[in-house]
Amino acid sequence: MNPIPIVKELVFAGGGHTHALVLRKWAMKPVPGVRVTVINPGATAPYSGMLPGHLAGHYAREDLDIDLVRLARFAGARLLIDRAVAIDAGAKVVRLASGRAVPYDIMSLDVGITSEMPSLPGFAERGIAAKPLGKFADIWAATCAGEGAITIAVIGGGVAGCEVAMAAVHRMRVLGREVSVSVIDRGEVLSSVVPSARKTLLAALADHDVRLVEGTAIASVEDAAVVLEDGRRIASDLTIGTAGATPQPWVAESGLPCKDGFLEVDEYLRSPADPTIYGAGDCVHLVHDPRPKAGVYAVRAAPVLAHNIRADLLGLQRKAFHPQKDFLKLVSLGGQVALAEKSGFALSGPVMWKLKNRIDQKFMDKFRHLPDMPVPTAPRGAAKGVAAEMAGPALCGGCGAKLASGALSGVLAQAHGASRDDVSAVAGDDAAVLHMGGARQVISTDHLRGFALDPALVAKAAAVHALGDIWAMGAAPQAALAQVILPRMAARLQGKWLDEVMQAAGEIFAAEGVAIVGGHSSGGTELTVGFTVTGLLQRDPITLEGAKPGDALVLTKPIGTGVVLAAEMQTKAHGEDVLACWKAMTRPSGEVARALAPLAHAMTDVTGFGLAGHLGNICAASSVGADIVLDAVPLLAGAHPLAAQGIRSSLWAQNRASILCEVPDTPLADLMFDPQTAGGLLAAMPAKQADAIPGAIRIGEITDRPGLRFS
Known part of the structure; x- marks a missing residue:
């Protein structure tokens, strides 16, 4: 199709x-x-x-x-x-x-809009606008975590300012803190509110001991006071701006x-x-x-x-x-009490709070409980087995879309091509060393199926991912060739999409001193971004074969990209956790790789086969075993609770089946088989130096007993 x-x-x-x-x-x-x-x-x-x-x-x-x-x-x-x-x-x-x-x-x-007041001297440095909410909420959380008496000044005597004032008093009283709140307005507080509602709101402000400062403008905001134009000073440890709507x-x-x-x-x-x-x-x-x-x-x-x-x-x-022309207005009065006003009539009390809460919760439920989208069905006349395959979990993006090691090993073992003295394949690594006179060059290639809908994000992660083998072998990244498959689109859009990809990848490569020397692009069914990269070797390559009993195992990035990306595809991950995952995937490993290279006995990047799979490759190549302390393995935010919910990358089951070892039946242990995209470096190095590498975390050690052990 x-x-x-x-x-x-x-x-x-x-x-x-x-x-x-x-x-x-x-x-x-x-x-x-x-x-x-x-x-x-x-x-x-x-x-x-x-x-x-x-x-x-x-x-x-x-x-x-x-x-x-x-x-x-x-x-x-x-x-x-x-x-x-x-x-x-x-x-x-x-x-x-x-x-x-x-x-x-x-x-x-x-x-x-914003409640910022750029023309008010001192507000930008010492005040906080109620809108936008994010920064204000963070400062309010820190304020609530404090101790002792506090004075608060609210600039703006409209409904929003009075709601903020009463809410602040209520919260501080619940926390057992002494509080004094002032509402400051150049005119009359609540002047635009209908008389019946204004009377109730003024009474509520009085019940909360909110001081009203009316009929005077503000001259400036200082560290512990709001200075009025008539010379008065209103004490304020926290000055909140709610006045007006600024575009x-x-x-x-x-x-x-x-x-x-x-x-x-x-x-x-x-x-x-x-x-x-x-x-x-x-x-x-x-x-x-x-x-x-x-x-x-x-x-x-x-x-x-x-x-x-x-x-x-x-x-x-x-x-x-x-x-x-008119609508029901619901105003919070500090505690779980609210005022309702429409067409000049006003009522207040706990029942109005319940009404407001029900309306607000109903609105938010539209986004908390997104409906399940229908699973695609097989077309009529499809071959037997198509329906079962389509009913399974959706194929993950990133390294979750890789073929399992079992599917690759037999094929790669027979696909030698020509034998050359100037090309050395590195066992277990997706790279080779090219010998040119006295120079040695590492070459590797990798690509990613789009794990997100932003081509620039995918491109950055693909660039970091492709450089993984270069860093892991101790080489200095040198050049890159791009391979980009764009989804089908109008010809006028192709150049814009390709520019997004190459600009984003160029940021990663330029920071690592890599020249983009060309590449190939084509159209296809979905976005795929990959790079062939080279690196120069000034020393013998670091491979999988050098690990020694007694070596410490260190890891340079938290794991969990597979489960977080799988959950994001299913709309089950928290947005902040997804952003943290994307950030980790687009963070280059060049600096920590250069610190590890002189010390590492063996090193690899942790990608599609998961931490256990790549550690197993080191152990097999070096004829050693490894002990891993599960609690020491760094995890991405959200990875453990998502694993506890049973969420898995589509490659997880094959990764788990490919490693024969005893593993605790826990979500934490399951994450050892989670496929990683643009993951960190895993190195075996002298134990005495393992704690001296910034960004490298000790997670276990190499032993002389074969096999992997997780405790």
Whole structure:
């Protein structure tokens, strides 16, 4: 079956509420032929409606986070952990803080707002904005972990500022700490709230002993005080900014029509100046029906935005967005009590908190409990056995897609080719030494099936992965040839995709002094990136054969990439754990390899056959055994709990069957057979020097007893 060609690029800049809901709808009914890209500074997007409850201690931090890694995988989208900083509408690219330029045919902005106050002297250095939430939540957690009395000043007397103030008082009281909170406003606190609700809110603030400072502007923020223009000083150990909604400055600098820095959009949520650019949430101004900044409008806009983007891609009729004039407003009052207001009528009490909590939890459940996607079925008339093969676990990417050692060993043993005196194959290594006069050169090759939907990420990991054998043999990396297979796509996109791959790989190779000298590209069914690399030897190569009894075994990277990548494919991994895994995979081993090379008796890189498989190769080649202390083996975040859930890479079972050894029946022991992608180096070296190598962790020792033992 021919794959559907990619013909359009759809980019979502920002992971706000609207985009999160649109991505969920896209997952249920995607438009074939479109690559979707999501750009966000972090792995999660916080749901602001639950912020006061989090500050008050009613919700844990993770309770209000939408996991964008899981959501992007569910939607079949690539996630770029980066920040949009500019739009070049003429070139149709969005520029990122990292320097990347991401092309688009259709783009949507949902980048939110900030409570930063750059014009207020001292705030940037000594204050903290309530939005964006991530940094604020981290500082609040550190504040709650402290001891003793604390004074807090909240700048901004709107509903958000008063919610923050009451939540802070409640939390500190629960923690048994003395607290004093002031709310500062240049006008009147809660001036925009209807009278019935304002009366209740003012009473709640009084019950929390919140001091109201009204009718004066702020001159500056100091280390322990907020200085007012009338000369008064308001004591403050923690100054929180909630005043107003400040747009991201780069949006106004894009050249697109803006209102006070907010992107103007029409009734279809499109920029009036550019029909390929959409926007939603707090970062936009609705030209046809201006509305205040409120999450309810972001949520209600999602179905319209999803429909209109789909309509543009398919050539259908768009829908207009008509925001409601009034809506139910639910305000937290510190404890598990809330105020509900609509059409001028207000009620408060625990029942209103339960209502607010139910609405908030229902919203978050849309992302916590993503539905299972149907397993592909065999086409009618398929050969016997096709259905069973398709019903099995999906093939992993990275080294989880390798053939097992058992499938390779017999074939490779017979595939010698010609015999040459100037070529020395290295037993057990995927490399050879080439002799040219007095010079010796190592050559190796490797490639990866795409483990993620971002070609640049795959390319970086593939470059690190390919260099593994060069580093392991003690050679200095020299040159690289690329082999890139791109999925089927429109010809106009091929150069852009290939540029993404080569730019990313070039960052890794340039840092290691490697010249990219050419390569080969072709089209296929899916992304595959590989490199043939060479390295220069100034010494005898380090192989698998030199390990000696008494040697210490050291490992230079944590293991667990196989299980984390498998879980990410199944939308079962935590986003932060996936990011940590990607970071480890794209971290070069050159520095630690150069430290190990003069000392290592035997060394290999840990890749597809897992730690146990590659250690077994060292032991077999060196005629020794090994003892491994399981608790000493470093693990990637999330790897152990995922293994405990029974999640395995598709190569795990074959790796386990290929090693004949006694292993405890535990998730930790199972990870010894987890296939690694761009894994670390495993070296046998003198025990006295094993603790002197930065980045190398001792995990066991070489013995004179054959076999592997795990304890």
